[in-house]
Amino acid sequence: MATKRTRARLSSVRVDEDDVKISAASTTVIKEERKSTRASKRIKSQATGKDTTYTPIATTTKPKTTLTTKAKVDVVKPGPRLKYESPLEGGNLPLPWKGRLGYACLNTYLRTATPPVFCSRTCRLSSILEQRHPLQDPEQPPHRTKNRPDRTQPADTCRGQRYVEALGLANARDLAAMLRWNERFGIRFLRLSSDMFPFASHGEHGYALAPFAAETLAAAGCVAAKYGHRLTTHPGQYTQLGSPREDVVTAALRDLAYHAEMLRLLQLPPQQDRDAVMILHMGGVFGDKAATLRRFTQVYREKLTDEVRARLVLENDDVAWSVHDLLPVCEELGIPLVLDYHHHSIVHVNNENEKEGDNESENEDADLDTSPPSVAARTDLAARIRATWTAKGITPKMHYSEPSAGPLATPHQRRKHSARVVTLPPCLADADLMIEAKDKEQAVFDLMRRFQLPGFERIGDVPPHERDTTAVKNFDGVDVGGPEGLVYWPEGHEDWLKPKKKSRKVEDKEEEDKEEEE
Structure with missing residues (x-):
């Protein structure tokens, strides 16, 4: 029962x-x-x-x-999508849309271009160490099997450093191409990949981005400044300032310093620079939520630089830290709060701050407060969240995604993001919205086409399996890998981005040869 x-x-x-x-x-x-x-x-x-x-x-x-x-x-x-009460006031769609819609890190269309355009080229740490050795034949280009580094030769730290820096520079150059492509199709909000410069925040093998990457990042920043694009970052889940382990906190400080330097070297105009924030989760509870908050507060006040504090933003998560947990500390320390709608739907807060997924064997017969918050409560919450942004002169931003699982799924399954989203959430009128869906820019295109947002008429369907495979990269970011405007692929048809299989081409060629012989 x-x-x-x-x-x-x-x-x-x-x-x-x-x-x-x-x-x-x-x-x-x-x-x-x-x-x-x-x-x-x-x-x-x-x-x-x-x-x-x-x-x-x-x-x-x-x-x-x-x-x-x-x-x-x-x-x-497709499986049913869950709907949930908005923590903010109102249930109407925020139309006409005033903010910027964005996606995170990867562009699926450009990633499958020839050659690919993306900002997350990375490597293993062992590869950096291996590249410190000279090639077996220095006169020939490197090859994964025929001309690898010769480990019998003396290692040179500078040689390995040049290898990893080259990866970062290639990522930064592609950032400019992605921004131009986004502008072409009306997307002016992008989250930068934390892997843009591999191992830059590593404890032993880390490195500064200046001066080697300063010029390339500034060039990408010029593109963002020209078109009014917003750029943000989201350090990973292991960057935790409230951890009881000193080594974890030290690594988190290095990681935040790396992200702050990357954003600073973009040299954005004042308002865009303020809007270039770093979103961070509080992380684990470590058995005592109050003690974790005290540690976080101490680290924030005593160990963070002014530059990092100016960019740091907290986000509610789907495990332990709800909006109601984070809003008081954000107001106390002057930290903006990112509202993630999907995370908020997973962590249901009742009068006792009990989250979904707790041990169901306890208090199974307890009555839960499942009624939606009153309009007055939602209005107050929206005003408080907005105030955390306006106090620093930063444009508010929010995150939106939808669960991929059905309504009877477990809490763990509901945490998975869907490939696309079907609606826009009620949100602040002047907020930017990051769409955290698996299909990245295509999820944004879906919303643009569905609600006829500005620029939707420029987005056409990709001809299935007919993309150009000529290895020419256009750094203007337009028409990379396909005809102009034909950049949309329907959900479930990512294979449209890929050319026809070679085996099919061989069969066609054999048929043509046979016809010619006849």
């Missing part, structure tokens, strides 16, 4: 009305057909979206999937 806790959770979940379920009879038909006929394979592939007819999203109407087989089965649509 379902407990009150379970019933409370399920009652708070709303599923889109047009989400459908497969009937038991249809399921039986499909199973029988799969066992006996070749047509069943077509049914299966179409039901999973591989052979379905795609309708571009230009309005709020969702694309309809059509099946052309004789068997009558219910349409299988």
